[in-house]
Amino acid sequence: MFLVSSVSNQKPLLEEIVEKYSDMVLRLATIRTKNKHYAEDIYSDVFLRLIKNYDKLRDENHVKAWLIRVTINCTNTYMKKMSRDNLPLPDNIPSFSEPVFSEVYQAVASLPDKYRTVIHMHFYDGLAVKEISRLLAQTESATKMQLKRAKEKLKVILGDDFNDK
Amino acid sequence: MTNNELYRMANSEISVSEAMKTEILRAANSQYRNGRILLRKKRLAALMAAVLSLALVCGIIWMMPQVTQLPLPKPSESLSGTTLNEQNENKVYFNPMQRDVFDQDKIKLFEVAGNETLKFDSLPKDIQDFLPVPPQEYISETDGYHVLYSTGWREFMIDGKFYHQKSGESSLYIGGGKRAAEVDDGKNPLLTLKPSVIGETQTSIYLMKDEEELSAYRMTEAGAVYFIVGSHISERDFLSAVEQSMK
Known part of the structure; x- marks a missing residue:
């Protein structure tokens, strides 16, 4: 198959990366674009870039951070292109099996872009404030502030159902 | 269930299909083959460039004696005649x-x-x-x-x-x-x-x-x-x- 894994630096095989991080990339792209189809385009773009740059990646941590960073960049580029071409940005939130899932997801998706990005990275990817700050190229205090305000907004949206935990 | 957990559950329903993963891996293999071909072409081009450079250097070296053997102006001879x-x-x-x-x-x-x-x-x-x-x-x-x-x-x-x-x-x-x-x-x-x-x-x-x-x-x-x-x-x-x- 493609590319032999470098055991010495513990860089995973491309197949392993695709298997392990595909969902992470797609979900981050989905919450940022709020459109599943756009997110799939971005997913393809991100992994094609990964194929081209596979030799430059060092280890698994680097791979994950690289994927998140490139996904954010690709999303920004995609959204700018859509905006420049005056194409509509329809909300096409994927349907969920449980209404409560949809309610929470829609609440996050309704946040401004910078808030829902940090919420997603913090809640779903489990990234620490420091790591989010590094990936978004901003200060930790800015990330903390964004998280705080995002939670406040979610509390307003979800009302009594909001649980800060 | 906390909102955090609910959000995680919601995201878990968003996943990449196996078809898309297969497509990516197929593209990777194609890229790998193209890369191999490109690498071969690059190596061939580098080899050709090296051969041409060597030929150029050899040509210059071959030409040097002929250039240096060209008659150089000599100072006129003192107190002696030349034709x-x-x-x-x-x-x-x-x-x-x-x-x-x-x-x-x-x-x-x-x-x-x-x-x-x-x-x-x-x-x-x-x-x-x-x-x-x-x-x-x-x-x-x-x-x-x-x-x-x-x-x-x-x-x-x-x-x-x-x-x-x-x-x-x-x-x-x-x-x-x-x-x-x-x-x-x-x-x-x-x-x-x-x-x-x-x-x-x-x-x-x-x-x-x-x-x-x-x-x-x-x-x-x-x-x-x-x-x-x-x-x-x-x-x-x-x-x-x-x-x-x-x-």
Whole structure:
């Protein structure tokens, strides 16, 4: 198959990366674009870039951070292109099996872009404030502030159902 | 269930299909093959470039001896004669024979009868001005031949042979029996014009003060001396001027 894994630096095989991080990339792209189809385009773009740059990646941590960073960049580029071409940005939130899932997801998706990005990275990817700050190229205090305000907004949206935990 | 957990559950329902993953891996394999082909092409191009560079270097190395073996200008030989051809090869920069431009207006022709005694003061003004140092002596009828004594000449040519004075004050004698032409005040005979030579042939003498000025003398069989003063004088122009004067 493609590319032999470098055991010495513990860089995973491309197949392993695709298997392990595909969902992470797609979900981050989905919450940022709020459109599943756009997110799939971005997913393809991100992994094609990964194929081209596979030799430059060092280890698994680097791979994950690289994927998140490139996904954010690709999303920004995609959204700018859509905006420049005056194409509509329809909300096409994927349907969920449980209404409560949809309610929470829609609440996050309704946040401004910078808030829902940090919420997603913090809640779903489990990234620490420091790591989010590094990936978004901003200060930790800015990330903390964004998280705080995002939670406040979610509390307003979800009302009594909001649980800060 | 916390909102965090609910959000995680919601996201867990968003997943990449196996078809999309397969598509990515197929693209990776294609990219890998293309990469291999591209790498082969790059290696081939690098090999070709190396071969061409090597050929170029070899060519330069091969050409170098030929370039270095090209004849280089040699300094004129001191106190020794070289043929006109040698002079042409070696002193191109100072060869009046190769001057294509000839300013007819600067030619002056002055004829002196063979039995006439010349004095410097009797020479035409333009010839006096041209001579770098006024002739110290001009003796007519010495041993039946003219003797011209002057200093300051750097280069001269007698009958197609090129001469270069050493340095400092030098003199040129023309005529004077067996020692018709000398330099260095006669201490180092440069050329002896035998009476028979002068008597039987026409002798051309060119005196060059510098690259721009040139004086030409010609002794005729009758002992007449023609002075031609000017610049860029060629042999053909000189002869033409003499012929014109003798008509």
